[in-house]
Amino acid sequence: MTTTPMEKIIDAYGSDAWDLILTVYVNFYYSELEIIDLCTRWIPKRQILREKSFLLHHASDEIVHAGLFKEGVERLGLKWDGFDHERYRIDDIDDRFKKLHSSDDELEVLIGLNLYAEGVLAMEELYQLGRSKPDYFYQFARIEREERRHVAFGITVAKRLLAESEENRKRGIEYCRWYQNHLEGYLGGELAKSIEWGIQAGFVEPDYIPRTRARFHDTMSQLGLLEA
Incomplete structure (x- = not known):
């Protein structure tokens, strides 16, 4: 009888590994759907053609990525529709996307989505x-x-x-501060046990948390929003 990759993973690492893998795939997949919807919301609002094209490319990429996440699960031996996705959803991610969907400030969406959710956490x-x-x-x-x-x-x-007004720059600093505070709660809260297990099992490096903090600093520094 052929052993599936899923069974090999569980044999090698235990069921916690399989739960972690499904958590990663499920939350990446549904985040992609949220991002596609956000892109389509802002396409009509942008007037600069080059910037409008960014959103079209962005949404197109995420459609491909969502398909790859589904394929990744099925390559491990589990049908995408063959398990309860809700069991693996992370509440914080859903809450953050609701915040972005309700915002009418594109600066907030850019910082929260492109720089933080994608540029730091996902990356x-x-x-x-x-x-x-x-x-x-x-x-x-x-x-x-x-x-x-x-x-x-x-x-x-x-x-x-940010270059358009001092008011925009001040709001950008506030958004950056909010996400910096969020990062600490995120890494030490709902994901803390998964990160600890992932380090012990060799799925991520021992310095995963400081590296994520460093990525936040490097990403936000490109906008000059970090306070001294």
């Missing part, structure tokens, strides 16, 4: 998981490379908005 996960366990996390290295475009899109548009 560090994709980078580490795609390199430590590429057999489990299908095409993560490719997705990470393509996500860099979205960070660049966000930085380009956010810089224009």
